[in-house]
Each structure stands twice: as C-alpha cells, then as structure tokens.
Amino acid sequence: MARIIDIAVDEDIALAEGSTLLLAGELVVMPTETVYGLAADATNPQAIAKIYAAKGRPAFNPLICHMSGLEMAEDYAVFSSLARALADAFWPGPLTLVLPLKQGAAIAPAATANLPTVGVRVPQGFAGRLIAATGRPLAAPSANTSGRISPTTAVHVEADLGEKLRLILDAGPAEVGVESTILKVEDETITLLRPGGISAAEVEALTGRRVARPQHKTAIVAPGMMVSHYAPKAAVRLDATRVEDGEALVLFGPCQVENAAAAHATFQLSAKGDLAEAASRLYDTMIEADLSGATAIAFAPIPKEGIGEAINDRLARAAAPRKDD
Numbered sequence: 001m002a003r004i005i006d007i008a009v010d011e012d013i014a015l016a017e018g019s020t021l022l023l024a025g026e027l028v029v030m031p032t033e034t035v036y037g038l039a040a041d042a043t044n045p046q047a048i049a050k051i052y053a054a055k056g057r058p059a060f061n062p063l064i065c066h067m068s069g070l071e072m073a074e075d076y077a078v079f080s081s082l083a084r085a086l087a088d089a090f091w092p093g094p095l096t097l098v099l100p101l102k103q104g105a106a107i108a109p110a111a112t113a114n115l116p117t118v119g120v121r122v123p124q125g126f127a128g129r130l131i132a133a134t135g136r137p138l139a140a141p142s143a144n145t146s147g148r149i150s151p152t153t154a155v156h157v158e159a160d161l162g163e164k165l166r167l168i169l170d171a172g173p174a175e176v177g178v179e180s181t182i183l184k185v186e187d188e189t190i191t192l193l194r195p196g197g198i199s200a201a202e203v204e205a206l207t208g209r210r211v212a213r214p215q216h217k218t219a220i221v222a223p224g225m226m227v228s229h230y231a232p233k234a235a236v237r238l239d240a241t242r243v244e245d246g247e248a249l250v251l252f253g254p255c256q257v258e259n260a261a262a263a264h265a266t267f268q269l270s271a272k273g274d275l276a277e278a279a280s281r282l283y284d285t286m287i288e289a290d291l292s293g294a295t296a297i298a299f300a301p302i303p304k305e306g307i308g309e310a311i312n313d314r315l316a317r318a319a320a321p322r323k324d325d
C-alpha cells in the first residue's frame, strides 16, 4: 500500500521523503498542474524500468523528462532560438517540447525509447520544487495503467496503482486537468503532437508561425497518441443530442438533450460553459460516470476551440474501438 503525504500539511516532509526515494531509484507519484505523474530519476535506467513495469507501458513509448527550469533542460536537450522563445513564454507550465537530445546527455536511453529526441517540460508549483530538491530530471508519465484515464487526484492514483507504489504526494485536484501540449520543434517548424493545456492558437500568436498537425494521426510520432487511450470501462459516445436508456449523460453548459430524464446518471462539466473548468473536471467525471454503472457515457457536444481541442481529442480516444476488449 502506498503512503500518501498531503503537501498542504507538510511540504518539507513531502520534498525530503520524495527526493530521498527518487535518488534511491524508487518511483514517487508527483502531482503536477496537468495530471498526476509517476516519477523516477531520468538518469537511472533501473528506475526508468520500474515506470514501464508499473504502468504496463510498451517500451517504444517515450517518457517526458521534467526539469526544474530552462537551465536544467539545456543540459539535456538542444534548444533553437524558436524553442527557447516557447520555453520563455510558457514555462513553467503545461507545455512539452520535443527537441534533439543533447550529445552525451545523461538521460537513460529507455526514457526516450532510444529516440534521438527528448520530451522536456518544466511543471509549475510543487513539482518544480520536487525536481529542484532532487537535482535530477524526472521522467514522469501520467500515473495510470497504460491505456486508462489519467489521474487528476491522489485518490485516482491510489485506486489504480496503489498496490504497486510506495509514496503518493497529494496536492489536491490538478488545476489544468488534461495533459500538457506536446510540440515538436525542428528548425523553423512546430508540429502539434498532442493538444493540451496550452492551445495551438496561443502558440501561433506568440511565434507568428502556423502550428502543423501530423499527417498520420496514428503514426508513432507520439506513441501515447495511440488511438484507443484514456478509456473508461463503459463505452463512450460523443456529440450526443439524445440519451439512450442506461447511459450516463455528461453535459457542457446549458444544453438541450432529448430523453435526458432517462439518463442513468447526469454530470455537468461546466454549468457556465467554461472550457478550462470542463478540462479540469473531465477525467474525474469520466471516472465517476464509469463508477455509476452506466452501460455507456454520452457526452453532449463540446466546442473545439482553445483547450476544447484537447478535451475533444481525449474524448475521441476514449470513444475509439479498443484493441483488447
């Protein structure tokens, strides 16, 4: 059973115990502003192997390496002036940059799945302080079994992976609620590998460049973007305008849904129709709707602009046909 330390009660103990375990090559659950991460010392191959084992994650799917700041990130990745401009504008924050791995960088090859690139991100708040206390880059995928919904609370992590873990650091519900935006920056080209907490429009406004979308959405450009992902146990139905008997209904703002009274359970992502609020509640709502015992989860339409792109991306993956079911 995992021990849970509430950082609001004693942050110093959380930092001390977390960094001690990380430096000993153990896994620690690290809260970030996006989702909870399963962290390990990115320079320690045995520690990285524990991440893949605990998640049941395929070895070809690389991990994001979390840094305490741009200075630490520059020890491991090569920054062009465009990459540096993005880092200056959005770090610390929900942005991952996929950049060339620096020659001789001490990152364990398994952390990058042997790619010549590395995904780097500087998280906000407590996670940044944990990395600084540890003094190492921390590889951290979302702290869930591979293919399942990412956790936004310590309770989600405990329910999924608690048996396999020693320490969960609890910072309350994650603020952003969907994972970081992943951009691949090559020369003067920016490619959106995964929509997330920072919108493509914000990136375009800052850089004055168009953000390219990958041609083949299922290619291994970002293996975590495998089509079926973020999947609850119940089937997921998108853009629902009518509820079928036995389905849970998830609303966004005031909306007209036929047969709504017949819903098995009803949830509201944001009564005022705020996309950021909807993102922060998305995964918890999916988990609750699943626990309600509904046969399927019907989502009312959600606008695709801003962080709505990330919400719709995750819902499409949750609704995709599942290989192993």
Ligand code: TXA
Pocket (backbone or CB within 6 Å): 032, 034, 035, 036, 037, 038, 061, 062, 063, 064, 094, 096, 098, 112, 115, 117, 118, 119, 121, 140, 141, 142, 143, 178, 179, 180, 182, 193, 194, 221, 222, 223, 224, 225
């Ligand atoms: O918000 C987040 O990004 C969270 C928190 C914990 O920081 N982390 C997260 O990690 O979502 P994960 O492992 O669930 O997703 C990482 C994604 C995967 O889709 C992976 O394929 C992609 O990042 N990725 C990592 N390194 C890459 C690389 N070198 N090239 C392409 N994709 C990469």
Ligand code: MG
Pocket (backbone or CB within 6 Å): 141, 142, 150, 224
């Ligand atoms: Mg994940």
